[in-house]
Amino acid sequence: MTAPDDSGFTEDDLSGPVIDRRTTVKLLAAAGVTGLAGCTGGDGGSGGDGGSTDSTEDTQSGDSTASSGSMGGRLSAGWFTGSIDVLDPPYISVGQYFQIAANVFNGLVTLKKDLTVRGDLAKDWTVENDGKTIRFNLREGVKFHNGDEFTAEDVKYTINRTISEEAPAASKLGTLKPVDEDGVVVDDDYTVTLNFEQAMAPALIYLTRGPGRAATIVSKTAIEEMGAEEYSIKPVGTGPFKVSEHEVGSKLTLDKNEEYFETDDDGNQLPYLDGIDVRPIPEAATLVNALRSGDIDFANLVPLQNLDRIEESDGVSASVAPGVNWYGLAMNQRRDIFSSREARMGIAKVIDNEKFIETAYFGNALAAKGPINKATNWVYREDKPDDQAYDMEAGKQLIEEAGISGESFSILVTQGDTRAAKAMRQQLNAAGFQVELEQVTSSTYWERYEKGDYDTTISGSVGDPDPDQSLYNFYRLPDEDGVWNWVNFQDQQVHDLLSEQRQALDREERKQILQQLEDRLIEQVPHAYLVHQNDIAALSDSVSNFTHIPFMRDLSQVMLDG
Numbered sequence: 001m002t003a004p005d006d007s008g009f010t011e012d013d014l015s016g017p018v019i020d021r022r023t024t025v026k027l028l029a030a031a032g033v034t035g036l037a038g039c040t041g042g043d044g045g046s047g048g049d050g051g052s053t054d055s056t057e058d059t060q061s062g063d064s065t066a067s068s069g070s071m072g073g074r075l076s077a078g079w080f081t082g083s084i085d086v087l088d089p090p091y092i093s094v095g096q097y098f099q100i101a102a103n104v105f106n107g108l109v110t111l112k113k114d115l116t117v118r119g120d121l122a123k124d125w126t127v128e129n130d131g132k133t134i135r136f137n138l139r140e141g142v143k144f145h146n147g148d149e150f151t152a153e154d155v156k157y158t159i160n161r162t163i164s165e166e167a168p169a170a171s172k173l174g175t176l177k178p179v180d181e182d183g184v185v186v187d188d189d190y191t192v193t194l195n196f197e198q199a200m201a202p203a204l205i206y207l208t209r210g211p212g213r214a215a216t217i218v219s220k221t222a223i224e225e226m227g228a229e230e231y232s233i234k235p236v237g238t239g240p241f242k243v244s245e246h247e248v249g250s251k252l253t254l255d256k257n258e259e260y261f262e263t264d265d266d267g268n269q270l271p272y273l274d275g276i277d278v279r280p281i282p283e284a285a286t287l288v289n290a291l292r293s294g295d296i297d298f299a300n301l302v303p304l305q306n307l308d309r310i311e312e313s314d315g316v317s318a319s320v321a322p323g324v325n326w327y328g329l330a331m332n333q334r335r336d337i338f339s340s341r342e343a344r345m346g347i348a349k350v351i352d353n354e355k356f357i358e359t360a361y362f363g364n365a366l367a368a369k370g371p372i373n374k375a376t377n378w379v380y381r382e383d384k385p386d387d388q389a390y391d392m393e394a395g396k397q398l399i400e401e402a403g404i405s406g407e408s409f410s411i412l413v414t415q416g417d418t419r420a421a422k423a424m425r426q427q428l429n430a431a432g433f434q435v436e437l438e439q440v441t442s443s444t445y446w447e448r449y450e451k452g453d454y455d456t457t458i459s460g461s462v463g464d465p466d467p468d469q470s471l472y473n474f475y476r477l478p479d480e481d482g483v484w485n486w487v488n489f490q491d492q493q494v495h496d497l498l499s500e501q502r503q504a505l506d507r508e509e510r511k512q513i514l515q516q517l518e519d520r521l522i523e524q525v526p527h528a529y530l531v532h533q534n535d536i537a538a539l540s541d542s543v544s545n546f547t548h549i550p551f552m553r554d555l556s557q558v559m560l561d562g
Contacts, residue, residue: 071272073560075543078296080303082282082414082442083249088232089216090167093484094446095462099300099553100278103254104145105216105237107209108136108155111549117204121150121217121238132198138190143259144219145242152192156184157220159194168483171472172206172214174502198503205466240271240556249443252278262556271556272545282442283416291316291538297560298546299538300553304364305419310538321535321550322375326368326470327460328527329424333488334452337409341524343402348388348528349395350431351424357531359423365531370518371460372467373532375550379467379511385522388529396431408434409455414445420458449486460527462551467514472498475526489526 081096089105092098110120119125122136142150160179163170177183177195185193196203207215222236234243240262241254254276262270279296281287284303290296292313302310302318310318331338331347338344353367366374369384399405413421421437428435438455440448448454461470476482477495497517504510522529535550542561547554 070559070561071268072274074274075276075298075555075558075560076296077276077278077298077300077555078281078287078290079252079278080282080284080287080299080301081280082416082445083280084246084252084278085248085443085446086232087235087243087246088228089218089235090162090165090169090214091232093168093450095551096300099551100252100254101216101235101237102209102239102552103241103276103555104235104239104243105209105218106239107217108207108215109204109209111205111208117208120209121155129195132196133193134196134203135187135191135193138192139261140190142238142261144222144238145236145257146219146222148219148221150217150238151189152186153189154217154220155192155215156186158217159184159215161218161223162214166483168473169214169216171481171483172469174481175203241276244275249280249441252280254278264557272559273555276555280442282414284419286416288538291540294540297540297543298555298558302536302538303417303419304361304533304536307364307536308362315541316538317541319537319539319546319548321548322373323366323532323534324373324375324470324550325460325462325533325535326371326373326529327458327531327533328368328371328529330457330459330487330527331525332452332454332456332486333490333526335409335455337404337407338456340402342398343404344525344528345387346395346398346402346404347428347431348525349391349398351427351528351530352390353530354390356420356423356427359426360420361531361533365533368529368532370522370529371470371527372514372518373470376467378507379514381515385519387522388525392431399431406432406434408436410436410438412438412440412445412448412454412457414442415439424458452486452488458530468498468502471517471521472502475521487526489524491520491524491526494520494524 079096079100081094084097084100086092086094086097087101087104089098089101092101106120108120108122109117109125111117119139121139121142123139124137126135127133128135136155138150138152138155144150156179159173159176161167163173163176163179175196175198177197182195185195187193194203209216217238219236223231226234233248234246236242238261240257240260242257243252244255245251245253256271256274260270264270281290284306287299288302288306288309291299291310292315294315307318310316329347329351331344333339357363357365357367369386369388372380374380396405411421411425418437418439425435425437449457449459461474473482473484475485475489475491475494476498477490477492478485478488480495494517497513497520501510501513501517504513537546537548537553539546543558544561545557545559547557
C-alpha cells in the first residue's frame with residue numbers, strides 16, 4: 001500500500017479495475033460533484049422542487065439485470081430542440097446534443113449508478129508516480145461503428161485533437177503534460193499512459209463518459225475519410241448505438257451496434273433496443289402532446305411549465321433528478337448599453353425572480369442568487385450576497401445613473417420557446433425599457449449567440465455538476481480559455497480565481513475559493529442570475545429500465561414492454 005498523497009488518496013485507492021464507493025465519493029467531492037451522491041442510486045428519482053416522481057426501475061449497464069420489458073423494438077424519442085447540429089464530442093456546447101452523443105461514444109472510464117468508477121474502454125488502470133501518472137489497460141476487440149479496431153492510438157489521437165484544436169472540452173485536461181512531451185504515451189496497442197504536471201485525483205472523474213469530458217473516444221480514420229463537417233453530423237464511435245441517418249432539423253436515426261462490447265449480468269448483449277428514432281421538437285406543447293398521444297415513447301426534456309400536463313396524464317410519467325444548472329439573463333457587454341457594471345446591476349435589480357418563475361415556469365423552479373446550484377450541496381449556500389436582489393427603486397436609480405433609462409434592446413430566443421422571454425420582456429418593459437423578442441431557429445440562435453450577435457438572451461450552464469464545469473469556460477477571459485464567454489465578460493480577479501480553485505485539491509480550501517468567486521460574479525453581474533431548473537425527462541408506461549442520472553440520457557438498457 002502506497003502512502004497517501006496530499007489529497008488523502010493512495011495510488012492503490014485510485015487504481016482499477018473498480019474504485020470503491022467510498023473512494024469515488026471522495027473523488028466526486030474533490031471534483032465538485034458531491035451533489036450527485038444522493039441522486040444516482042436508490043429508485044433513480046427525486047422529488048426536488050418540481051415535486052414529481054420517477055416510477056422507472058433503476059438499472060444501469062453492468063450493475064444489474066433487466067427484470068421487465070423485452071428485447072428489441074425501436075424507441076421513438078422526442079428531443080426538445082429545433083435541431084441537433086453537433087455530435088462531435090469535444091465541440092458540443094449544447095447539453096441536449098451530448099445526451100445523444102453519449103449513446104454513440106464511450107470514454108476511458110464511466111461512473112455507474114452505485115457511485116463506483118469502472119472501466120469503459122479501459123478494463124483496468126494503475127495510478128503511479130505520486131498520483132501524476134495513470135496507465136490504462138484497454139479492452140481488446142472493441143470495434144468502431146465503421147469496423148475499425150479501437151487501440152491506444154485512438155486515445156492519443158482523441159486527446160491530442162481536443163487540445164491542439166482548442167476544442168471547448170480541452171480545459172478539462174489543463175494539467176496534462178503536452179501530448180508530444182509524454183503527456184500521452186502509447187505503450188502498446190492496448191496500453192496508454194497519461195502524465196500530468198501535478199497530482200490530480202479528480203482526473204479520473206473528468207475521463208468518464210459524460211457531458212464536457214475530454215476523452216470521449218473518436219475515430220481518427222472516420223474523421224480523415226469523412227471530413228470534420230460530415231463527422232460532426234454523422235460521427236463514428238464505439239458506443240451502443242450508431243448514427244445511421246441524420247437530417248439536421250428533421251430526424252436522427254440510431255441503430256443498434258451489433259458488435260457492442262458490453263453485456264448485462266446474464267451475458268445478454270447491450271443495447272436491448274434495435275434502435276432509436278429521434279425527432280427534434282422545438283415546441284413544448286407539441287412535445288408533450290406527442291408523448292400523451294403515443295406518437296413518441298420518450299421525451300429527453302420536459303419544460304417545467306408543462307410538468308403538470310405530464311403528471312395529470314394517463315400512461316406517461318415524469319422522471320425528475322436535481323438540476324445541475326443555472327440560468328440567467330445574458331447581457332452582451334459588446335453593446336454599450338450593457339458595458340458598465342452599474343447598468344447590468346440596475347437591470348438585475350428590476351427583475352423579480354419569484355414573479356419570473358411563477359410566470360415563466362408556473363412556480364416549478366428555484367430562484368437563483370448566483371450560479372452555484374443546490375445539487376452541488378458541499379459548496380452551495382443559502383446566504384449568498386443579495387446584491388442582485390429585487391429592488392425596483394434601487395434598480396431604476398442605477399439605470400438612470402448609467403444613462404440607459406428607456407433604452408431599446410431585444411431578447412434573442414428560439415422559436416417555440418418564448419414563454420420565459422415573454423415573462424422577462426414584461427418585467428423589463430415595466431421598468432421603462434423598450435424590449436422586443438427576436439425569434440430565430442435553434443441553429444441560428446446558437447450561431448448568433450456564439451458570435452456575440454445579440455443584445456440579451458436567457459441562457460446558462462445546462463448540465464455541469466462540477467462548479468468548475470459551470471463557471472470556467474463561461475467566465476475566463478475570452479481569449480484565454482473563456483470558450484463560452486459569449487457575454488464578453490472580462491474580469492482579471494474572476495479569471496485568476498477560476499485558475500486557483502482548480503489547483504486546490506483540499507475540499508474546504510476549494511469551497512472557500514469558489515464562494516469568493518461566486519461573490520465576485522454576483523457583484524460584477526455578467527448575468528442577472530434567475531433560476532435553477534430540475535432535470536426532467538418523461539416516458540410512456542411502455543418504457544422500462546431507464547436510469548435517470550442528472551443530465552444524462554443513457555438508453556443502452558432501456559426496454560419496451562409488449
